[in-house]
Amino acid sequence: MLQRLSIAAGISLLLGACTVTIAGCPPLTTYSKEFQTRAAAQLRALPSASPIAILVTDYGKIRDACRVK
Numbered sequence: 457m458l459q460r461l462s463i464a465a466g467i468s469l470l471l472g473a474c475t476v477t478i479a480g481c482p483p484l485t486t487y488s489k490e491f492q493t494r495a496a497a498q499l500r501a502l503p504s505a506s507p508i509a510i511l512v513t514d515y516g517k518i519r520d521a522c523r524v525k
Contacts, residue, residue, distance in 0.1 A: 481522035 487495070502509045 481518075484519055484522060 499509060499512055
């Protein structure tokens with residue numbers, strides 16, 4: 457069940473990156489501290505080679521790159 461939720465969360469995060477703005481980056485969604493804490497705990501529970509863990513990590517890199525612009 458946790459794996460299915462993690463997959464759904466990862467896909468949702470990636471789909472949110474599909475809308476591109478004029479600057480070339482998607483608008484960033486703001487998440488509450490509580491939500492981020494829960495998500496981080498679930499991410500840590502996954503094996504490091506999990507496709508979802510890799511997708512979420514890559515999405516984090518995209519968000520960081522967009523913040524720099």
